[in-house]
Amino acid sequence: MASSEMKSLVIDPVMDKNPVTVQSLGICSALAVTTQVAPSLVMAIAVTVVIACSNAVISSIRNLIPSKIRIIVQLVVVATMVILVDQVLKAYAYNVSKSLSVFVGLIITNCIVMGRLEAFAMHQPVGKSFLDGIASGIGYGWVIVLVGFCRELLGSGKVLGVQVVPDALYDIGYTNNGLMVLAPGAFLLLGTIIWIQRTINDSLQEKE
Amino acid sequence: MKFLANIFDSQRKHFEKGGKLEVFYPLFEAKETFLFTTPHRTHGGAHIRDAVDSKRFMSTVIVALLPCLIFGIYNIGYQYYAAQGLQADVMNYFCIGMWKALPIILVSYAVGGTWELLFALIRKHEINEGFLVTGLLLPLIVPPNIPLWQLALAVSFGVVIGKEVFGGTGMNIFNPALTARAFLFFAFASDISGSAPWTFLGGDLVMSAKQAVAGWSGATPLAIASEAIKGSSVESLMAFAPGDYSLTNMFIGLIPGSIGETSTLACLVGALILIATGIASARIIISIFLGGAVMGLIFNSVADGSSNAMLAMPFYYHYVMGGFAFGAVFMATDPVSAANTNLGKIIYGFFIGFIAVLIRVVNPAYPEGMMLAILFMNMSAPLIDHYVVQAHIKKRLSRG
Numbered sequence: 001m002a003s004s005e006m007k008s009l010v011i012d013p014v015m016d017k018n019p020v021t022v023q024s025l026g027i028c029s030a031l032a033v034t035t036q037v038a039p040s041l042v043m044a045i046a047v048t049v050v051i052a053c054s055n056a057v058i059s060s061i062r063n064l065i066p067s068k069i070r071i072i073v074q075l076v077v078v079a080t081m082v083i084l085v086d087q088v089l090k091a092y093a094y095n096v097s098k099s100l101s102v103f104v105g106l107i108i109t110n111c112i113v114m115g116r117l118e119a120f121a122m123h124q125p126v127g128k129s130f131l132d133g134i135a136s137g138i139g140y141g142w143v144i145v146l147v148g149f150c151r152e153l154l155g156s157g158k159v160l161g162v163q164v165v166p167d168a169l170y171d172i173g174y175t176n177n178g179l180m181v182l183a184p185g186a187f188l189l190l191g192t193i194i195w196i197q198r199t200i201n202d203s204l205q206e207k208e
Numbered sequence: 209m210k211f212l213a214n215i216f217d218s219q220r221k222h223f224e225k226g227g228k229l230e231v232f233y234p235l236f237e238a239k240e241t242f243l244f245t246t247p248h249r250t251h252g253g254a255h256i257r258d259a260v261d262s263k264r265f266m267s268t269v270i271v272a273l274l275p276c277l278i279f280g281i282y283n284i285g286y287q288y289y290a291a292q293g294l295q296a297d298v299m300n301y302f303c304i305g306m307w308k309a310l311p312i313i314l315v316s317y318a319v320g321g322t323w324e325l326l327f328a329l330i331r332k333h334e335i336n337e338g339f340l341v342t343g344l345l346l347p348l349i350v351p352p353n354i355p356l357w358q359l360a361l362a363v364s365f366g367v368v369i370g371k372e373v374f375g376g377t378g379m380n381i382f383n384p385a386l387t388a389r390a391f392l393f394f395a396f397a398s399d400i401s402g403s404a405p406w407t408f409l410g411g412d413l414v415m416s417a418k419q420a421v422a423g424w425s426g427a428t429p430l431a432i433a434s435e436a437i438k439g440s441s442v443e444s445l446m447a448f449a450p451g452d453y454s455l456t457n458m459f460i461g462l463i464p465g466s467i468g469e470t471s472t473l474a475c476l477v478g479a480l481i482l483i484a485t486g487i488a489s490a491r492i493i494i495s496i497f498l499g500g501a502v503m504g505l506i507f508n509s510v511a512d513g514s515s516n517a518m519l520a521m522p523f524y525y526h527y528v529m530g531g532f533a534f535g536a537v538f539m540a541t542d543p544v545s546a547a548n549t550n551l552g553k554i555i556y557g558f559f560i561g562f563i564a565v566l567i568r569v570v571n572p573a574y575p576e577g578m579m580l581a582i583l584f585m586n587m588s589a590p591l592i593d594h595y596v597v598q599a600h601i602k603k604r605l606s607r608g
Contacts, residue, residue, distance in 0.1 A: 173355055179395035188369065195373060 048137025348468025499561025
C-alpha cells in the first residue's frame with residue numbers, strides 16, 4: 001500500500017470526509033448521548049469497535065455474500081457486534097451503560113456503520129477495511145467528545161463529572177447555560193463545528 | 209455640515225485601496241453614510257433613485273421605537289417606587305429608569321456592533337445597518353434586571369448564530385433580536401421567568417436593595433393569568449391582584465414586564481409611524497391581531513368546565529398582556545424574516561397571532577407564546593411565499 005493512499009485512508013474519515021460534520025451521518029446519537037463527556041467517550045469507543053470489527057468481518061466474506069441479500073448479512077454481523085459491545089459494557093461499565101440506555105443498541109441503526117460497510121468493506125481487503133473502520137470511528141468520536149465536552153462544561157460546569165467552574169464564579173452571578181443541556185445545544189455546537197471546518201477548508205463548500 | 213464633509217473628504221484617501229488604514233474601510237464607510245448620503249451611484253440601468261436606503265429605513269424604525277423606549281424607562285422607575293408603595297415625580301422615575309436601561313442599551317450596541325465590525329472586516333464588506341435596529345430591539349424585550357453578561361452572550365448569539373451564519377443582514381431566516389431573546393429564555397431560564405426579574409428594586413453597587421411592600425408580587429399579567437385556577441375568572445383575578453392589572457392600566461403599560469413591551473399604547477404609536485412611512489406592513493400587523501382574536505374566541509367556546517381558567521379570558525386581554533403588541537408591530541414585521549407576498553403576509557400574520565394565543569393558554573411553561581410563535585412563523589415564511597407564488601402561477605396558466 002502506498003503511503004499517501006494509506007494516509008488518506010486514515011486521515012480522510014477523521015477530517016475532510018468526516019462522517020458527522022461532512023456527511024451528516026450519525027447525528028441522532030451525537031445529539032442524544034453528548035450531554036456529558038463520559039458517555040460520549042464510551043459511545044465513541046463502542047461505535048469505533050463496532051465499525052472496525054464489522055468492516056473486517058464483512059470484508060473477509062465479501063466475495064461469498066450474494067448481492068441480493070447483502071444488507072441482511074451486514075445487519076446480522078452489525079447486530080452481533082453491537083450485542084457483544086453491549087454485554088461488555090454491562091459487565092464492566094454498568095453505570096455508563098445505564099446512562100447510555102438504548103443508544104448502545106441503536107448503534108445498529110447508526111448510518112455510519114452501514115455506510116462504511118456498503119461503501120468500503122464490500123470492495124476492499126480486510127486490513128484496509130479494519131483501518132477504515134477505526135478511522136471512521138475516530139472521526140465520529142472526536143466530534144461527539146468535543147460536543148460532549150462543551151455541553152458538560154457550559155451546561156453543568158463540569159468535565160467528566162468533576163466541577164471545573166470555580167464556586168467564586170457562581171458567587172458573582174455566573175449561571176450554567178440551560179440551553180446546552182437541551183438537544184438544541186448539541187445542534188448549535190455541531191453546526192458551529194461544521195461552520196468552522198468549512199471556513200478552514202474551502203473545498204467542502206458548495207460551489208455557487 | 210460642510211466642515212464635517214471636509215473631514216471625511218480629507219481622510220478618505222487613507223481608507224481607500226492602498227491607503228494605510230485600508231482594512232478599516234468598512235468602519236469609515238459606515239460613519240460617512242450615516243451622516244451623509246452614500247457617494248456610490250448606480251451605473252446604468254433603470255434604477256429608481258430614492259433617498260431611502262436601508263440606513264434611513266432602519267432609522268425610521270428607531271424613531272418608531274422611541275415611544276416604547278421612553279415609556280419603558282419611565283415604567284422601570286414607576287415600578288421601582290410602586291413596589292415599595294411609594295410615589296415620586298416624573299423625573300425620579302426617569303432617573304431610575306435610565307440607571308437601569310442605559311447600561312443594557314450600551315452593552316447591546318457595543319457587543320453587537322463589535323461582532324458586526326469583525327464580520328465586516330473579515331468578509332470585506334460594508335458594515336450592515338441591520339444592527340442599528342436589532343441593538344435597540346433586544347434591550348426592549350428583556351427584563352430590567354437582566355445580568356449584563358447574559359445580555360452580552362445573547363447579543364453575540366443573536367448576531368452570530370441568528371444572522372452572520374446565514375450570510376449577514378438580509379439573509380437571516382430568524383429575527384436576530386428574537387433569536388437572542390429565545391437564547392436567553394432557554395439558556396438562563398431562572399433569570400428571565402418567574403416574578404423577580406421584571407421589577408428593579410435596587411441592589412446595584414450604588415443603589416442599595418429596597419424592600420417591597422407586603423403582598424406585592426411583581427408577577428407579569430401573563431404569569432398571573434396562567435396560574436389562575438378553576439372557577440376563578442382571569443379578569444377578577446387581575447382586578448384583585450396586588451398592583452393595578454386593570455385592562456386600561458395594562459393598555460397604558462404601567463405593569464411589570466420587559467422594558468419596552470408593557471405599553472400597548474406606545475406600540476400603537478410606533479405602529480402608526482411605521483405604517484404611515486410605509487416601512488411595516490399593515491397586513492401583517494392586522495392579521496396578527498385577527499389571528500389572536502380567532503384563537504381566543506375558539507378557546508372561549510370550549511372554556512366551560514375546563515380546569516384552565518385562561519381559556520375563558522376575553523381575547524382582547526391577550527393584546528395588552530406581555531409582548532403581543534410589541535411583537536406584532538416590531539418583530540413580526542421585520543421585512544427580512546417575514547413573508548413577502550401580499551397573501552403570504554396575511555397567512556403569516558394570522559398564524560402568529562393564532563399560535564401565540566395557543567401557546568399562552570395551553571402551555572403554562574411558556575407564558576410568553578409570542579416569541580415562539582414569531583420564530584416558528586419566521587421559519588415557515590419562505591414556504592408560505594413559495595406556495596402563494598405557485599398558486600398564482602397556476603391561476604395565471606389556467607387562464608390560458
